[in-house]
Amino acid sequence: MAGAAAEAEKSPFEKELLAGKVALITGGGSGICFEVARQFGLHGASVVLMGRRPDVLQTAAESLRKESIRVEHVEGDVRSADDATRAVEFVIESFGKIDILVNGAAGNFLSPAEGLSSNAFKTVIEIDTIGTFNMCKAAFPGLRRGGKGRDGADGEGGVIINISATLHYGATWYQSHASAAKAAVDSLTRSLSLEWGPDYGIRTAGIAPGPIANTVGMQKLGVLVSEEDGLKNIPLRRMGKTWDIAMAALFLASRAGSWISGETLVVDGGHWLSKPQA
Numbered sequence: 625m626a627g628a629a630a631e632a633e634k635s636p637f638e639k640e641l642l643a644g645k646v647a648l649i650t651g652g653g654s655g656i657c658f659e660v661a662r663q664f665g666l667h668g669a670s671v672v673l674m675g676r677r678p679d680v681l682q683t684a685a686e687s688l689r690k691e692s693i694r695v696e697h698v699e700g701d702v703r704s705a706d707d708a709t710r711a712v713e714f715v716i717e718s719f720g721k722i723d724i725l726v727n728g729a730a731g732n733f734l735s736p737a738e739g740l741s742s743n744a745f746k747t748v749i750e751i752d753t754i755g756t757f758n759m760c761k762a763a764f765p766g767l768r769r770g771g772k773g774r775d776g777a778d779g780e781g782g783v784i785i786n787i788s789a790t791l792h793y794g795a796t797w798y799q800s801h802a803s804a805a806k807a808a809v810d811s812l813t814r815s816l817s818l819e820w821g822p823d824y825g826i827r828t829a830g831i832a833p834g835p836i837a838n839t840v841g842m843q844k845l846g847v848l849v850s851e852e853d854g855l856k857n858i859p860l861r862r863m864g865k866t867w868d869i870a871m872a873a874l875f876l877a878s879r880a881g882s883w884i885s886g887e888t889l890v891v892d893g894g895h896w897l898s899k900p901q902a
């Protein structure tokens with residue numbers, strides 16, 4: 625990246641923001657969560673990428689290592705509770721503990737409800753919702769106050785960041801499956817913040833990205849939100865960048881977000897609440 629683009633994506637946070645932290649990022653091999661992993665690494669964290677495609681993970685890890693980021697990767701499907709447990713064990717074997725879990729793995733496609741088989745609906749629920757639950761459950765023993773590798777019994781607990789969407793705030797055409805899945809993710813964010821905050825010191829938060837340029841989500845859903853819409857219907861008059869989401873994730877994962885729990889932060893340039901100009 626060069627010139628104005630590089631300047632625009634310069635981090636406003638200090639380089640040591642996440643120094644000493646260890647993060648597991650599902651879906652970290654590509655798209656939004658690759659940039660989350662990259663920014664976590666550039667701000668001092670050790671990162672583990674989890675995904676289903678070993679070649680994608682390998683390429684992503686190599687690219688991060690070129691930026692001197694401490695990174696490992698683990699193949700796994702978040703739909704499997706066993707894979708979730710194995711991934712968390714791998715993180716602890718690799719870096720001694722887990723501080724941050726980012727649930728970014730998601731599955732989606734456009735389909736009218738009458739065209740969805742029961743299995744199609746279930747597949748998206750399983751990846752987005754059950755996958756998020758599996759990962760939270762597997763990471764819980766490590767994230768809780770006093771968890772493996774944590775400093776002292778009185779130390780802080782870890783942080784969970786669930787990547788959500790704004791699809792379900794109203795209703796979105798041909799997204800009945802993904803809307804239901806992400807509504808459940810937001811509910812889980814609230815429930816876990818309630819149950820895992822008091823005794824275990826775990827913060828659970830979410831990020832709901834708007835349309836982010838150059839992502840699989842945009843390729844698949846671009847019919848709903850085009851670049852042109854970006855200029856017309858997004859109050860801030862631009863498409864989102866993966867960097868925008870990564871900055872929000874840095875904020876939530878860091879001490880700056882230390883009194884935020886149960887909340888899902890919308891990062892969409894004002895898109896979901898906007899209506900065409902009269």
Ligand code: HXC
Nearest residue numbers: 730731732733734735739741743744747789834835840841
């Ligand atoms: C209708 C479809 C379909 C489609 C798949 N299915 N695509 N039905 N329309 N376009 C049905 C299949 O026919 C099958 O049902 C069931 O879904 C499962 O499909 P599989 O291909 O067997 O599943 P799997 O291999 O597990 O793949 C899951 C996937 C796939 C979701 C279908 O696309 C995937 O793995 N995607 C991961 C990456 C991804 O989608 N990222 C985008 C996230 S975007 P039957 O009945 O035939 O068995 C995002 C952002 C949202 O989440 C917010 C944006 C603003």
